[in-house]
Amino acid sequence: MRAPTIRDVAERAGVSKSLVSLVLRGSDQVRPEKRDAVLRAARELGYRPNAAARSLSEQRTRTVGVLLNDLRNPWFVDLLDGLNSLLHANGLRMLLADARLNRRTGQDPADPLLDLRVDGLVVVGTLPDPAALGQVAERIPVVLAGSREPAPPGVDVVAGDDERGALLVAEHLIGLGHRRIAHIAGYGAVGELRRRSFEATMRRHGLAEQVLVEPSDMTEEGGYRTTVRLLSRPDRPTAVFAVNDIAAIGVLSAAEELGLRVPRDLCVVGYDNTSIARLRHVWLTTVDNSSHEVGRRAAQCLLARFEGAGGAGRVQLATPTLEIRGSTAPAP
């Protein structure tokens, strides 16, 4: 079976090849009835524009590449929803690549996307080496979404406001009467911002002496081990704020193992409002990053640059909210 060509479409619609070509490029120079005839013929024949050929002639694929830092942690799902809805409304498609998988096989993570000449790149989450994106950004628009690392010149950043999120958590726990509050911290810019804001909020409430901070690797196992250590102290905390949901799950396990009931004996708060935090069996109080909004704004940044907006990269922060669930309650 031969794939239908532009010539077949033209024949069926009773128009010239160049008119079909104009219609397929979205030209507004074509009369509506001609346009409809062409689109109907294309649909009926199952015609698929050859994106590779179109890419050469127009220098555009109308495709945005999305590089995910790690598919295993599903925090990015709402972000993709927001990104996709706005891109699609503008006639752009989205293709994804998994940076972790590409790195494991020694590839430069964005290569499969760049080789197919995507029109723009959205990097979701923190990459080990965001500076490497500088070269890419000289050729196509690049946006970092959900990461707070320093961006190369010309790269826009959209993320949740981590300082605001950590402040909401600290004030929630302090408002419930907790004094001795531990923070299981993370790494990178995100980890740093959350920790500093937590500490500053505690200080503002005169609780500087009550601050307990323990580093972690942001995994469930890390949250578990750190909590076992924290809870075996004589002056054990009554509440734990973990840097992300997955570490908070480790806190829940440690509490369970040590015979402490959540939230009666220990309150636990996570960060990210992942699907795991929403499970009834977990029902974790956590910070919602407004990820849908982050995705939508990332799309806006790309669209603005497609339309010629240049200049230095901008940083935009979406406002997080606190999702209060079953893992927090008044202090004993």
Add this chain to the structure above:
Amino acid sequence: MRAPTIRDVAERAGVSKSLVSLVLRGSDQVRPEKRDAVLRAARELGYRPNAAARSLSEQRTRTVGVLLNDLRNPWFVDLLDGLNSLLHANGLRMLLADARLNRRTGQDPADPLLDLRVDGLVVVGTLPDPAALGQVAERIPVVLAGSREPAPPGVDVVAGDDERGALLVAEHLIGLGHRRIAHIAGYGAVGELRRRSFEATMRRHGLAEQVLVEPSDMTEEGGYRTTVRLLSRPDRPTAVFAVNDIAAIGVLSAAEELGLRVPRDLCVVGYDNTSIARLRHVWLTTVDNSSHEVGRRAAQCLLARFEGAGGAGRVQLATPTLEIRGSTAPAP
């Protein structure tokens, strides 16, 4: 800034353009020292082959499209690992698309991948309309991975052996002394195969009278509601086998809410061995689908068809194993 061209690479390496072209196509007709010089020059210049142009001349993009049915349920992560490792070893790259997102915006889910002319397509999980892939399969190799729906002609299927998995669960529970065992069933071919095998195993052990089957929508909420109903029966089961991990999480929540301790008062088994089942706070006995192996075999099917193997589609099943964790114990 102008992107470096093949001419720049040739100049820097001190060779002809056509030699560069031969090297970049992986020809073994080039002397190693020349090949190394070309590759070094390409690397130093940051040369990126124009995949769109190459696609036109060679009719290949060396890219495999992977269509995921829904990014929100992370059961497919190991499958992608297996797929990626073998594809990469054969010089092929992988790009992903999310069928759910594409459908929500009214696109045909595989379109963004097909428009960029991927060389082959792997569909991961169950699509609402797998028959639509028949047309695609007439042009490029298509493999269904992790789904058991009937495939169109020429499409290979690789999945876990659901009948074997359900048998392992039933025999594990029967071996622990459970008699009254409930199954929270799912839908589609996968749901059907698991249910029928569970029932057959119970019958073989003379427990046909003890079988309790309740339908569900395979979500956490569905598992929860069904379990609340099951546990309020006078002859309540001592063990529940849920069609997937996420429904099993709903079972755990229902048990907790009704004051039943797992595994002492109620045993629970899931299916898929997702990252959620491995959380210490959940620690669910479940069936491991050998997803890495499913991914690897899906890659083998594609590679065989790239090399010209034709013929009707084949169905291959990987052998699952039981992961025994903390949610099962001897019957009271």
